[in-house]
Amino acid sequence: MYDFLKNLDRRWIFLLMFLSVSIPIIIIGITGQSFPEKPTALSITTFEIIENLKEGDKVLLSFDFDPASEGELGPMATAFTYHCAAKKLKMYFMALWPVGPQMVDNAIENVIKKDFPHLVYGEDYVNLGFKSGGEGVIKVIVTDFMELYSTDARGTPFKSIPMNKEISSVQDMDLVINISAGSAGTKEWVQYAVTPYPDEITLIAGCTGVQAPLLYPYIPEQLPGLLGAIKGAAEYEKLVFDRYYRDEGLEVPGRYQEGVRRMGPQLVAHLLMILLIIAGNYIFFAEKKRGIP
Numbered sequence: 001m002y003d004f005l006k007n008l009d010r011r012w013i014f015l016l017m018f019l020s021v022s023i024p025i026i027i028i029g030i031t032g033q034s035f036p037e038k039p040t041a042l043s044i045t046t047f048e049i050i051e052n053l054k055e056g057d058k059v060l061l062s063f064d065f066d067p068a069s070e071g072e073l074g075p076m077a078t079a080f081t082y083h084c085a086a087k088k089l090k091m092y093f094m095a096l097w098p099v100g101p102q103m104v105d106n107a108i109e110n111v112i113k114k115d116f117p118h119l120v121y122g123e124d125y126v127n128l129g130f131k132s133g134g135e136g137v138i139k140v141i142v143t144d145f146m147e148l149y150s151t152d153a154r155g156t157p158f159k160s161i162p163m164n165k166e167i168s169s170v171q172d173m174d175l176v177i178n179i180s181a182g183s184a185g186t187k188e189w190v191q192y193a194v195t196p197y198p199d200e201i202t203l204i205a206g207c208t209g210v211q212a213p214l215l216y217p218y219i220p221e222q223l224p225g226l227l228g229a230i231k232g233a234a235e236y237e238k239l240v241f242d243r244y245y246r247d248e249g250l251e252v253p254g255r256y257q258e259g260v261r262r263m264g265p266q267l268v269a270h271l272l273m274i275l276l277i278i279a280g281n282y283i284f285f286a287e288k289k290r291g292i293p
Helices: 002-006 010-031 041-051 067-086 100-115 135-141 162-166 186-194 212-218 229-244 258-290
Strands: 058-064 090-095 125-130 175-180 203-207 225-228
Touching (some): 002 258, 041 067, 041 203, 041 229, 067 175, 067 229, 090 100, 212 225, 229 258
Parallel strands (some): 058 175, 090 125, 175 203
């Protein structure tokens, strides 16, 4: 075994990694079946915070990511949008990243216009668009939206939009949802919105895997709910679409299962990496026992 592993051509390892990713994709694509997901406490809490809101409650959704992070965060954005729309919440979309409005448009096109065509722009949802300045934008809008947002993304005057007449700042929101790939993102929302106004602003978030450890210290005080990477997205998808599709005996559309689908290749690839780490350690200790420097 030692000689086999020691002399194994690295190209076999590359091939194994390729197969570990491609085979689950092919199987899931053909059968439609994926690995089961068991939601963890953080995902359940995130789901319940939205689920406990009342019809007509106001939710600010800040899409602070770009296409480079869509693989992890796109399914979260879709599921968050669907959940808010299904709960009949008033949705206020915005972005602190320049390409964020494209992500907002994707959510509106793929969720609201396809499954909730009865929702009216300006009455049920609004796109406030992108504003530059990062955390500076947060510092301003926690006290006054109008100071930065004189119009929405379409150029319509802010206060002429019916649903905007009910708000003057982020403190008027019943919930803030941030989907973050970095700075400005969840950390800045915690620091400049929740921390100064802990009783007025409730924040939940979804973030990339590398960002999640930096946000754990804020749980549960400033950040009661957090979805981490594609695993968090898959768990939240299961919770949302079990509630609004499977429990009703309906089949979940493929566009609402992207998180669960993407977990399959990741799981198999991670298992392969663990096996390779074990094999590498076996070689190390075998060489040490043989006295090989």
